[in-house]
Each structure stands twice: as C-alpha cells, then as structure tokens.
Amino acid sequence: MRHTVPNLASSGEPDAAEWVARLQNRPNDLGLRRDFDSWLKADPANKDAYASAWDAWARLGALSDEPEILAARARLKAELAADQRRRARPQVRWAAAVAALVTAGGFGTALWLATAPSDHAPAVAPAQTAQAVYRTGVGEQKTITLADGSVATLSTDSVLRVTEWGARRALTLDRGEAFFQVAKNPQRPFVVTADGRTVTALGTAFNVRVDPGKWSVSLLEGKIRVADPAAHNSVDLLPGSRLEQQAGSTWAVAAADVAALTSWRDGSLTFDDQPLAEIVGELNRYSVRKIRIDSPRVAATPMSGRFKTGDVSGFVDALSAYGAAKVKTGQSGEIVLVSP
CATH class of the missing domain: 3.55.50.30 (Phage tail protein beta-alpha-beta fold)
Structure with missing residues (x-):
C-alpha cells in the first residue's frame, strides 16, 4: 500500500508541518500547546500555513475506508x-x-x-464578540483559538456561547463537553457557565461536561473555583481532581485520571x-x-x-x-x- 504525502517543505511551510506532527503525537502536552500558541501569534501568516498543513495531514484520515x-x-x-x-x-x-x-x-x-479526523481542523477566531456561538455535530470536534489566545476544544454534539468579552471573559456551555486552555490575564477573569454553575480561572486547563441530569468539571493544570450562585456554594479544585454532580445530589470531588477523561481530544x-x-x-x-x-x-x-x-x-x-x-x-x- 502506497500513499503520497504532500511535501509541505516545498511550499515554504516546514514549521507548520512540524507543528501538526508534534501536536498529533503529543496532544495532551500543555507546554507544547503554549509554545504552539506563541508561534501562531508570532506571525499572522502562521495561521494560514498551519491550516494548510493540517488539511494535508487530515486527508490521511480517509485511509480507514x-x-x-x-x-x-x-x-x-x-x-x-x-x-x-x-x-x-x-x-x-x-x-x-x-x-x-x-x-x-x-x-x-x-x-x-x-x-485525527478531518473535522478536527482548528477554527481560529480573530476577534471576539458577545453572543458568538460555536457548535459541533455528532462525532465532530472543533478547536477554537479565542482572541486572547485561550483555546476551547469542543467535543461531540456541543454548543458553546461567548456571552461577555470585555473586563470579563465569559462563555456558556449549553450542551456537550469542552476543554479549555486559558491564557493568563489576572485583570480579566475567565468564566465558564455550565448548568447554572460557574468555573472561574486565570490561567489553567480544565474540562467541562454537561449531560442530562449530570455535570462535571475536571482539572488538568492550575487552579479553578467552581461555584453555584443559587446555592451559595463554591469549591476550589486542584490538578488531577474531578467534581461531579448528579441531579438532586451534592457535589462529589475526587482524584481522577484526567488525561483519560480528556482523551477524546485526540x-x-x-x-x-x-x-x-x-x-x-x-x-x-x-x-x-x-x-x-x-x-x-x-x-x-x-x-x-x-x-x-x-x-x-x-x-x-x-x-x-x-x-x-x-x-x-x-x-x-x-x-x-x-x-x-
């Protein structure tokens, strides 16, 4: 079996191709992701170069048939x-x-x-406005680079809304699951609302999931505060922990294999x-x-x-x-x- 892989170096994009390969091989490496974000910001042309390199890489996904x-x-x-x-x-x-x-x-x-499947290609949001909406269909995954450099990765059948983008960076997960890698900015809190609860972070990486009758938050890196304004309840999570709540039950926080819980990203x-x-x-x-x-x-x-x-x-x-x-x-x- 022989498959031709485009020579990306000949189109002047060797750095973009190398980033695609690195991110595929080490999808959970947060340090690598930060370096990649810095590379994206270094030159506006890098976003287009990366998108082109990803398209060539993603075409290999068709081999399954x-x-x-x-x-x-x-x-x-x-x-x-x-x-x-x-x-x-x-x-x-x-x-x-x-x-x-x-x-x-x-x-x-x-x-x-x-x-990764071809529908995992990243979507870059050059500017952020309140009420922007991002969606994925069943089996689809989408990665969005927000205007502040934060990254939101949506899992299958999910809806994420930007509800405020000013002194506060606020988003709402209406349905499904999303992984967030937050750019540090102490003056602008990053707040995700899910099922009426809020998750607040300054610079961290965490996963939020909403299911019928259940919601959960898992923390990979940094520190977050989860709050339920209606119940006047809050808790701080540390890396490697997961908070879960079934309908009608109290919050349950426990150690978890967060890398396994977020393996859907690769x-x-x-x-x-x-x-x-x-x-x-x-x-x-x-x-x-x-x-x-x-x-x-x-x-x-x-x-x-x-x-x-x-x-x-x-x-x-x-x-x-x-x-x-x-x-x-x-x-x-x-x-x-x-x-x-």
Whole structure:
C-alpha cells in the first residue's frame, strides 16, 4: 500500500508541518500547546500555513475506508476469534487489539490510527464578540483559538456561547463537553457557565461536561473555583481532581485520571474496567448510528482499553470476535448487542 504525502517543505511551510506532527503525537502536552500558541501569534501568516498543513495531514484520515484497512480489520477479527477458542472468555483489552491492527495494516494503517479526523481542523477566531456561538455535530470536534489566545476544544454534539468579552471573559456551555486552555490575564477573569454553575480561572486547563441530569468539571493544570450562585456554594479544585454532580445530589470531588477523561481530544476514548453499558453510552455520543444492549449480563460485562471515536464497526467486530456479545440489527437500523 502506497500513499503520497504532500511535501509541505516545498511550499515554504516546514514549521507548520512540524507543528501538526508534534501536536498529533503529543496532544495532551500543555507546554507544547503554549509554545504552539506563541508561534501562531508570532506571525499572522502562521495561521494560514498551519491550516494548510493540517488539511494535508487530515486527508490521511480517509485511509480507514481503503481495502487494505478493511482487510487488516478482517485479519484482526480472525486472529481474535482464534485467540477466543484458545482461552476461556478473556477480558477484552483494546490496547492489544489496536496494536494488532497496526501490525496487520502496516504503515498506512498506523497513520490512520494516529491521525485525527478531518473535522478536527482548528477554527481560529480573530476577534471576539458577545453572543458568538460555536457548535459541533455528532462525532465532530472543533478547536477554537479565542482572541486572547485561550483555546476551547469542543467535543461531540456541543454548543458553546461567548456571552461577555470585555473586563470579563465569559462563555456558556449549553450542551456537550469542552476543554479549555486559558491564557493568563489576572485583570480579566475567565468564566465558564455550565448548568447554572460557574468555573472561574486565570490561567489553567480544565474540562467541562454537561449531560442530562449530570455535570462535571475536571482539572488538568492550575487552579479553578467552581461555584453555584443559587446555592451559595463554591469549591476550589486542584490538578488531577474531578467534581461531579448528579441531579438532586451534592457535589462529589475526587482524584481522577484526567488525561483519560480528556482523551477524546485526540480522537480516542479510554476505558478502565468499566461496564459495557457505560462504554456503549459513551461511544453513542460520537456516532449517528447507535448501539443498544439487549442483555443485562452483556451490559454489566467489565472491559478496559482505548478505542477510536466514531468507529462503531470496529468496536462491535471486536466484541463479536471475542465472544463477548452477538451482534444484530434492530428494526430502526441500530446495532443490538445480545448474549452470545
């Protein structure tokens, strides 16, 4: 399998191409992200150069539909089935499955697994006005560089509004999930409102998520204050902690693997000994075609690993190959998982 990658150096953009590669390989490196933001601001032409380099890189994402990739997946499925016959119902470990797929598919497949989907291309906001609205569809991701240099990354099916942009930098997450990397400015507080609660930061990196009946905040770096004005309640979070609240319950703050919770930014989801029902619920957020579990035993099956967002076919193929569930098609076209 041979794929041609454009020679970005010949178009005068070697720095832009190098930034694309670095950010893909180290998506959670906050120091690297700060250096990249400084590079963007150093020259107005850098934004256009980066957008062009990203487009060339993102085109590699189309490899997922090529015959070689599909054949690699089929070989993986056969290998998993053979392994299942040798062992008695092993726990599914996605890391091993992904490694096998990379080996089976070769260099092109490895690029496909490492490359973010084309709809992850960054959107640069050169100026900020109140009531600006940013949206993502199901399975889409969008990165927005705000006028002050802060960066907001929206996950699937999310809506973020800029509600004030003056002495205070204020945004509201109406739906979904967003990760914020805040440019320091003590004179201009950065405030995100979600489900009636506020998250205030000066210079930090944090994740906010709103679900039906639940909301949460996770902190990667710095310090934030979460407040509920209606309840006159507030709490300060430290790095590596997560605050979560179910409807009608009190706030719960605990240590968390925040890197895993925010792995959606590099196009993957990380699970650690979680019930299949919870995993399917998360995967369904990123796919138009939904998965439904029609078996309490299958729903309770614990699994671990890392999986590509939106790759429903690969997920159910592996479940079937391991004998963890049988796969059927529902009347409305959804994927139904039943007991094997």
